[in-house]
Amino acid sequence: MTQSLKKQQHQLSDSIIQLEVLNHVREKGDNFTPFGNKLKEAGLLPLKPTGIEIFQVNVGKMCNQTCKHCHVDAGPDRKEIMSRETMEQCLHVLAKTDIPTVDITGGAPEMNPHFRWFVEELSGLKKKIMVRCNLTIILANPKYNDLPEFFKQHKIEVISSLPHFVASKTDAQRGEGVFDKSIKALQMLNSVGYGKESDLPLHLVYNPAGAFLPTAQHTLEKEFKRKLKQQYHIDFNHLYVITNLPISRFLEYLLRSGNYESYMQQLIDAFNPEAARNVMCRNTISIGWDGYLYDCDFNQMLDLKVKNTAVQHISHFDIDTLNQREIVINQHCYGCTAGAGSSCGGEVT
């Protein structure tokens, strides 16, 4: 099994080093256009929230997979997971606010021993619940085999990564044998009604398996639907196309393969002001495994906490203050504003 950058003690496991790379001066002597300059041209600086609608909880970096592009640097060797006490703090915040949607992510969130309890409590709060399930976790251990039924019981919206409908392409990004297990897991989800019944949505996520930007969501969705139906009798609702951001393991890949500068230039050339207006950090708050607050899951992995120091932890959550905050930006943000834009829900334009 591949080790996380942290386990390898790779220098890019340090968020400070990643930020130095993102802001370094190129060999040519100039620098990439600062993201803030582009936002200023678009009349969006400082970037401000439109109001928190999505409460995205990262319940831990532990995962049964070690995907090559993972921005979390998740894996079996990561032990950082959210405690029940922090989850209780999240529930307390959600109970006293009208934030409608909770998005649970990881790692493999299901590996957190408090995951099911957390979902059950959320269910009681009548929030829309989304879980980012990596699919293979369903087959990783008999204790996870009933996850499709559990998801169904709580009307959870399931969002799962499947970077390609061809095994070799998926395995190249997510690990040997992941495709076959993912197909089996999708069939299990379908068998309980996911992707078939209107109240059991199943969405797939596509990330490019390389140093290129994704194409239009509707184009890829058609291909995925056709191929997965024809070959595996799988149904799903939507394909979310997500651009790889140049951080963590994908940044390491870009640097190692010599693609970093051309990839950054592609992102910058594709800057779309309309996508910038709709970036997800404007309606999302991201909560880390240790309860700290971030503008998005990517900022979380770069340890860029929300700017207002008075409300940087879930224990000090104040929705009015957070809705007035200035969103923290850096060069990686180009990943969310390229082309049709990119978010945890796919394109934004």
Add this chain to the structure above:
Amino acid sequence: MDKTYYNPEDLPKFGNISEFQPELAKKFFDYYGDVFKEGALSEREKSLIALAVAHTIQCPYCIDAYTTDSLQKGSTETEMMEAVHVAAAIRGGSSLVHAVQMMNKVKEISM
């Protein structure tokens, strides 16, 4: 870098051809954009055709662009290589079919 007729940095400057003749460039790029939109053929299929044609005309810019575009649209390496073989087969075939002309001429002038 050594001087060369082909410079990868020129590919993103394709749009600059409008500097010398904007009207025709606009017509061309509008047409180009429409051609690659989904129609009876999908965008992915059109990209594979473009990749095959790129190899036929041996345009490094086009090969670069449509390799990336094919990957972006979900094509696999096998599909891309089969598309290039289609181009190669037609190129080879177009040489060989002219052998009939050669044979005709041989028969015409031989005892």
